[in-house]
Amino acid sequence: MMDVAELTPAEARGRFREGLRTPTAGWCRGWTQANLLAVPRELAYDLLLFAQRNPVACPVLDVGDPGAVSTGLFGGDLRTDLPAYRVYEHGAAVADVGDVRDLWRDDLVAFLLGCSFTFENALLRAGVPVRHIEAGTNVPMYLTSLPCRPAGSLSGPMVVSMRPVPASLVPTAVRVTARYPAVHGAPIHVGDPAEIGIADLGTPDFGDPVEVRAGETPVFWACGVTPQAAVTASGVSFAIGHLPGHMAITDARDDRFQVP
Known part of the structure; x- marks a missing residue:
């Protein structure tokens, strides 16, 4: 089997789309991973403001248009190309599923937030x-x-x-x-x-x-699961996130987000 660290984002997303369910730490070395949270359009400004006020926990990498299933950083399908999703209704996690095509709505705005898996390769290179x-x-x-x-x-x-x-x-x-x-x-x-x-x-x-x-x-x-905790604490009517640890693997390179 190919080392999962050597897969491209498209190859990894294809495996998830075919049904593989696994945490993504160590996958696609050198490519940025992201947290997903999709909320109804009427809540999108609140989430954007929440992220702006809590940037260490909720660093925004990309935001999709209402109903869009891909973004500039994520060329796959956000409904199928993560290994697992968590669905929320009225603040409660009601389902962990591998595909949300039947649940996606035209008013959902997808946020991609920074994930600490992105810097793990740098830690390993430094001997940590x-x-x-x-x-x-x-x-x-x-x-x-x-x-x-x-x-x-x-x-x-x-x-x-x-x-x-x-x-x-x-x-x-x-x-x-x-x-x-x-x-x-x-x-x-x-x-x-x-x-x-x-x-x-x-x-x-x-x-x-x-x-x-x-x-x-x-x-x-x-951790970028923070906004999902806010969804729970705030009783949000409907949201779709990634299952914690089962990330969106983007088409951006890690070094894009590295500073000198």
Whole structure:
């Protein structure tokens, strides 16, 4: 089998369209991954404002036209070309599905938001291990006690992703990821998870737990699942997002979002 890291975005999207369901960490090395959230047109301004007010957690990479199923960064079909989707009604997650063609509406506006998977290859090149890639699992993600700044009808907590980093490499991880501000940038917290309201690293709210070994420090980055948490907290009538960790693989290169 071909190494999934060597696939092009179009090849990966074709596999997902054919029914493959898998987290996308480590896929399509060098190509930018993105979070998807599609909301009704009347909510699109609130979501755009929410993202503008919370740019570290919700960095906007692209926005589609109402009803559009592709964007300038994503040349595939947003209804079929992600490995899995989460559907919300009145703030509740009501279904996790592999295809949303029957649910897509002409008034939906699709937002693509930066994803920290984009900087993981840079971490690996710098010698920083990425445990969930090593383990072949999904990244662990957690709801925090950190409130986002509200916008219109949207409010909610920040979501973070966590990667255990050897203590000596934490400065390297900070330096490397700070060069990717459009995909969450530097960590928002290092160390004790309780300080940001996380009671147990072994029970993530999304994704899979990973081992934190002796000599390692948990490092937390803002996560693009944050607006889905706002959808839940705000009781949004209808929305479609990606299943956390199952991203939209775009046609943009990672280095497009890297700063000197």
